[in-house]
Amino acid sequence: MPPTTPPILIACCGNAMAGGDALGPAVAGLLRQWVLPGVQVADVGMNPAGLLDLLPGRSGLIIVDAVVDSDSAPGTLMDIDWLAADRPGLAAEADWSSHGLSIAAQLALAGRLEMLPGRVRLVGLAIDGRQARPGSAAIEFEQVNRVARRAARHAVRWLKQGKEVCHA
């Protein structure tokens, strides 16, 4: 982590080798080309519990990930306030293994440890479950760009709203 922790973290999750699940790493690659002061872009890939390492000192967190949602057509932009009381539940919330605590499990643990930033959003793209396999079609640039812009927009808005916590 840099010496001064940027207040906003955009944590991009997924497997660069797995078709639609490559959304997170692709968004991270794009966002790193943009100038976003006060924002750290992290490709957490498939690091088990890697997100927890990055949370201390943040005021805002944006998770970028592919979303398998039977109610949404593939390609639908997902933008969810993680801390909202009416947030939809996730099928894999309780997923714990030595190789990957689910994002939801990590956020729940962070909340219990009082490490969770005050603002948390999930920004992603609905994909068909079959798209998250090696050899399936790579994610398209237009889709990556759309998710990246949405994530960046939240980050910039948060920074404007809370300049008192921006030290970057």
Next chain:
Amino acid sequence: MNDSNKKNRDIRTIRVGALARVEGEGALHLEMRGREVESVRLDIYEPPRFYEAFLRGRDYQEVPDITARICGICPVAYQMGACHALEKAMGVFDQVDPGLRTLRNLLYCGEWIESHVLHMFMLHLPDFLGYESAITMAADHGDAVRRALRIKKAGNELVALLGGRSVHPVGVCVGGFYRLPDVERVRALSAEVRACLEEMSALTMFLAEKVEYPDLERDYEFVSLCPDGEYPMNLGRIRSNKGLDVDQEEFDKAIEEQHVAHSTALHAVIRGRGAYLVGPLARLNLNHQKLHPRAQTLLGDVRRALKRDLPWRNNFLSLPARGIETVHALALAADILDSYTPLPRSRVPITPRAGEGGHGTEAPRGVCWHRYRTEADGTIAEARIIPPTSQNQTTIEEDLRIMAQRVADMADEDAAMACEHLIRNYDPCISCSVHFLKFKRTVQTA
């Protein structure tokens, strides 16, 4: 996720449809007649991943990067097994500089630290303390979880130092490393690793003093690497407490892998003898005299607190064994970091040749053994990988047979939980054992 039914008045079936807090997809099936166990099956139903098959035809230099993908938490074990075995095949095994071997140990320290800590404090300790998960445990033991996360992060940073990144590292090559770390970056890690050493020593004493361990003593055959003069990681003959003593190259002749109908992973047994146990308890029992002095001292305190002398024959004690090994890894890593000076070369030059080599190293879960045969141009002609979880499966089922009798009077849910707890003693990596890549990062909405 368990259910029960009465096939008839006498038969009771306990089924855990999907094991929680282990890696991969497995299920437990117990069938009992009264207090007698009719059958125990650790069903592993993940499809095979065919790594050995698709390594064939690839260049030997690709193997460390490909095998690293077998596992997200112990990629170093697969890389180290591959590198050592291929160095034997290429005839350069004895030419690897001592300094490079030391850095390989440093890399392995990082993996042990991150893997052990994740398992101990996120997955296994909640069982002992009666919590559903680390989330609920954190409400009462938040400080311990915070300290554990700090230590795990230090382990990740050690792997990234030499591997370029902490998951599926890319800095390892046959013969050494693609590049060596800068002295400044190495030194910068030292203070944090030493601080984590203090934290882990305290946490290990917490495990010894505050945790109650179920009593399940068995006369296991413990198998691990047993090098002269150092705690096992990368080198050493493979020995057991019951007379196994083989050169690395001979290990696959000493054991036998068997297909069983209910598992897509092979079950390994010692030829003519049967099941054996690999992992932290085996390493500790066979090599405790070679622990880092800091871990040796702690082991004495832990033994007094537990009131148990070595050898420990109860695999529930794998929890404090992991704690001691993590202290060993942190102390060793700190020493290596402090004494690091630039090495004259990052890797041994290799001229491809036809050859064959077998070698195992100590993954966090136990011996992970590889054999490769190469063509004259360095192409892989044959590959064989024996991961630790497949070696422990028969032993897990034997443990379960005893546990099933002990929980005969419990309600199904409690009995299933006790059995799951026992399985987690082994920190099983089911995906590694069947070689099937799972994609868990996709978030699924309801």
